[in-house]
Amino acid sequence: MILDLHTHSIKSDDGRARVETYCGWIRKRELQIEGFVLTEHRQFDDESDYRPLEHEFGLRILKGSEVETDYGHVLVFGVNDRMRAAFDFADIDLPLGLVLEEAKRCGGVAVPCHPGRPRVGMCAHFAERGAVDGVRVIETRNGGSRNGEDAAALALAEKFGYRGIGGSDAHLVSQIGRCATRFEGAIRNEDDLVRAIRSGKFEAIRWT
Amino acid sequence: MDVEAIKKNWLNREFDVAEFPITQERILAYVHACGETDPRFSDPEHPEFQAPPTFTAQYVGRRILPRDFPMLGFRGFDAGKTVVLHGPARPGDTLFAHSKIADAYEKTGRSGRMVFLVHRMEFVNQKDERVSTVDWRMVRQPDQEPEKREK
Numbered sequence: 001m002i003l004d005l006h007t008h009s010i011k012s013d014d015g016r017a018r019v020e021t022y023c024g025w026i027r028k029r030e031l032q033i034e035g036f037v038l039t040e041h042r043q044f045d046d047e048s049d050y051r052p053l054e055h056e057f058g059l060r061i062l063k064g065s066e067v068e069t070d071y072g073h074v075l076v077f078g079v080n081d082r083m084r085a086a087f088d089f090a091d092i093d094l095p096l097g098l099v100l101e102e103a104k105r106c107g108g109v110a111v112p113c114h115p116g117r118p119r120v121g122m123c124a125h126f127a128e129r130g131a132v133d134g135v136r137v138i139e140t141r142n143g144g145s146r147n148g149e150d151a152a153a154l155a156l157a158e159k160f161g162y163r164g165i166g167g168s169d170a171h172l173v174s175q176i177g178r179c180a181t182r183f184e185g186a187i188r189n190e191d192d193l194v195r196a197i198r199s200g201k202f203e204a205i206r207w208t
Numbered sequence: 209m210d211v212e213a214i215k216k217n218w219l220n221r222e223f224d225v226a227e228f229p230i231t232q233e234r235i236l237a238y239v240h241a242c243g244e245t246d247p248r249f250s251d252p253e254h255p256e257f258q259a260p261p262t263f264t265a266q267y268v269g270r271r272i273l274p275r276d277f278p279m280l281g282f283r284g285f286d287a288g289k290t291v292v293l294h295g296p297a298r299p300g301d302t303l304f305a306h307s308k309i310a311d312a313y314e315k316t317g318r319s320g321r322m323v324f325l326v327h328r329m330e331f332v333n334q335k336d337e338r339v340s341t342v343d344w345r346m347v348r349q350p351d352q353e354p355e356k357r358e359k
Contacts, residue, residue, distance in 0.1 A: 013313070013324070013345075041315065068316050092314050092321070118318050 001187050002205065003060065004036040004180045006075060006113060006139065006167020011048070012041040017173045019050055023057040031177040032207070035060025037077065037167070037193070042067060042090045044079045062190050065089055066113065071096035071125040071132060075139065075167070078108030078194035096122075100134035109197045111165060113139040116152030123152050131160065137197055140164030141204040143178030144171075150206070165197065166204030179206045211323060214278070214312040223274035224307040228267055232299040235259045238266060258296040264331045264340045265289045269307045272327065272346075277309075280323050280348035287324065287345035294338035297331075303339055305329040310343065323348045 007022065008015035019038065026033060036059070038045065043065060050061040064077040067089050074096065076083065083106035087094055096112070103110035115122035115138050122138065140153045141164065157164045166179035184201045187193050196202060232252050239250045239260060249260040297303060310328035314321065325346045331339040 013315070042313075073316070090313075092316050119320050120316050120318065 001035075001060075001185065002033050002180050002182045003062075003187060003193075004033045004168050004170070004177050005064075005077075005111075005165050006039050006066070006142065006179075007036045007170045007176055008040060008066075009038055011038070011043070011045045012171070014041070015171050017170065017176070019048070019061065020053055021173050022170070022176050023053050023059055023061075025173045025176060026059060027057055029177075033177045033180045035062065035187070036176060037062045037064050039064045039066040039075050039167075041065075042092070044084060044089060060187060062187075062193060064190070067094055067099060068092040068120070069094040069096040069099055071112065071129075072115065072117070072120045072122045073113050074099050075111045075113045076103050076108055077111070077197060078103070078106075078190050080106060080108070082106040083108055096132050097134060100132070104134070107191075107194065109137070109194050111137045111139060111197065113167070114142040114145060114149060114153070114169065115139065115156055116145065116149035117142075121149070121153075123156050126156070135160070135162060137163045137165060137200070139167055139204075141166030141179040141206045143168035143175055143206075163200045163202070164204040165202065166206060177207065179204065181205065211312050211314050214309075214323075214325075218274060218277060218309050219312065220308055220310065221274065222306050222308050224269040224271045224305075226267070226269040226305045226307070228303045228305065230259065230297050230299055230301040230303060235263065235299065238263055252299075256296075258298045261293045261340075262291050263297060264303065264305070264329070265291050265342050267303075267305060267329070267331075267342075269305055269329060271307065273325070274309065280325075281350035281352055283352040284346060284348040287347045289342055289344045291343075292341045294340055295333075297333065297339050301339075302334045303331045304333075305331050305342075319352070320349060321351050323350060 086102035112122045165181045168178040170176040183196045247254045311326040327344040329342045
């Protein structure tokens with residue numbers, strides 16, 4: 001199953017795409033992704049119910065979050081009440097170690113995203129302050145990366161033995177599906193997604 | 209000053225009211241600048257002639273921020289406006305824009321730490337009917353050095 005693991009809707013302050021419009025675009029453009037994960041900035045959207053859209057468009061629509069840490073931005077999957085109580089999603093100075101540990105303890109998984117990006121990626125912080133224990137997976141393919149950013153992420157993954165996921169980081173409709181992650185089996189819900197990411201059995205994909 | 213202090217001390221306090229008379233000429237100039245062709249907005253003879261939905265986004269009040277508002281660094285930029293339309297503005301109306309800071313939040317990006325301030329202008333007409341809400345997001349970069357200008 002192929003999912004875009006990093007997208008933003010109008011629920012994010014800088015998102016300009018409605019979820020329904022993403023769905024329509026995926027079908028109209030016959031994109032290869034079979035669903036996507038909404039990773040709204042610094043929050044978890046527990047209000048929206050996208051099941052009717054899943055049925056209407058035959059797509060999987062899951063929810064996670066993108067939080068901000070002292071080592072850059074991090075995607076968290078498998079968000080639940082315990083995780084939301086464990087750290088403040090709106091805090092922009094969360095310790096990366098805390099997010100990794102608490103996400104795992106609460107049954108989820110944390111994945112540093114766009115690590116090659118200046119200031120908000122992990123590479124620059126690793127170079128200055130050293131590596132952080134607990135990282136297993138990073139985003140090696142990001143649809144918003146500029147020249148050299150994904151290459152830096154891939155080099156980091158190779159150096160430390162990290163697995164790599166892909167996500168478009170879409171904020172606009174036409175950006176969805178630029179990058180994605182191919183899993184071996186079906187992903188029916190957030191728990192399946194966490195298990196699949198923890199298993200390491202996936203690959204990051206980029207379409208040009 | 210951190211964002212929590214801004215929220216505590218400055219949020220939702222009206223700091224300006226500005227008055228804007230609406231004229232046919234002003235509407236047509238805006239419509240021309242936007243390339244708008246819908247006759248409701250471009251033809252004064254149309255029975256429903258009125259200003260287009262984004263019309264009030266062009267206005268700035270007498271103050272951008274409240275008096276004595278903290279500087280929050282030397283650099284910043286415009287992060288755009290959103291408009292929610294509540295009712296029409298027509299020639300002959302007078303709009304009153306009530307300004308306040310509606311939200312403040314932080315985020316990080318390629319350029320570093322940013323503080324977003326949401327300047328909200330609530331437009332009402334002379335009958336006190338709501339016309340539009342315009343949210344103007346302004347970004348301040350507290351950690352950035354001032355830009356050096358060449359003489």
